[in-house]
Amino acid sequence: MEEAKVEDLIVPGDCRWDEETIRIIFSERDSNLIMSIPLPKQQMRDQRNDKCWNNSTIMHHQQLIRKAHNFLISWREATAFQNLANQVQPTMNHKWIKPQAGMLKMNVDAAINKHDATMGLGSVIRDEDGNFVAARGAQWRGIFTPREAKAVAIREALSWIKSHNMDNVNVETDSLQVVQCLNSKGGVSSFHLIVEDIKHLLHNFCNVFLSFTKRSANQVAHVLARQSCSLSDYSEWFHTPPPIICNLLVSDLC
Known part of the structure; x- marks a missing residue:
């Protein structure tokens, strides 16, 4: 998971998320979040419609890839912080607890x-x-x-x-x-x-x-x-x- 790249999560030759790979690597919640990010083929179509009706700027497909890449980096940082918190949380007792036997x-x-x-x-x-x-x-x-x-x-x-x-x-x-x-x-x-x-x-x-x-x-x-x-x-x-x-x-x- 630490070495995963955005390119590894996209079906080669087709601008869509590789759902099977993503669901193997990430939890269900995080998989859904990642796959909710539009990739070029889907978002270009949405942007063309937006350009036609609202005269908005069309984002280049490389910008979309960078957006997905930035999301993955943010996800890793948040997950790393959460993992550290999880290591600490189990000992956060409101009342003193006896140590384990022999300790x-x-x-x-x-x-x-x-x-x-x-x-x-x-x-x-x-x-x-x-x-x-x-x-x-x-x-x-x-x-x-x-x-x-x-x-x-x-x-x-x-x-x-x-x-x-x-x-x-x-x-x-x-x-x-x-x-x-x-x-x-x-x-x-x-x-x-x-x-x-x-x-x-x-x-x-x-x-x-x-x-x-x-x-x-x-x-x-x-x-x-x-x-x-x-x-x-x-x-x-x-x-x-x-x-x-x-x-x-x-x-x-x-």
Whole structure:
């Protein structure tokens, strides 16, 4: 499908769509859309009538081919974007969900305090039964954009679990931009450089992956991140959670 050309979708020697080929390559909806574009033989006849009655300009057949070609390019771009969205959509939960058996789930978030020029990072790990495993809160000096702050939080969380030799972890973030950027070509902004760090860190694990979730399913990490803005450095908790998130841990299981 990626290599299909407009010429491949037209019956050789006859200016009409090759319906059989189109329906093999595309879905029924997209096939109907493509075949609804008039090709020279059909549209020339329509244009001659329009020229006769309305004195409109007749489009050259090469222009019609280009029109079909542009449509196919637009269709590919829209489909590529939709495929990326489909990879993300299944994890867009409004409520926190336990990880699969044998997996841990780490929720990550960042909070920005513009007044004090700081940001807080929060990471909370739970097991397949929803039991608390570990958490980390840290304060960072400096002002970052929201997407940069979210990316830094993910990078630091991955470095943290790496230092503790953890694996089999589903990392959840409510930053759709970071998740999408992981599946696209890199850029030169500071945000893209942080994302590149995330990509390199992910290569150090056997089974650690990043997915998107709604803010409502990421509250425990958000509250810890907000609280961490006032920390002097960082704090870690193992087995016993910090009091600030205890109620949220319970409500996530209800």
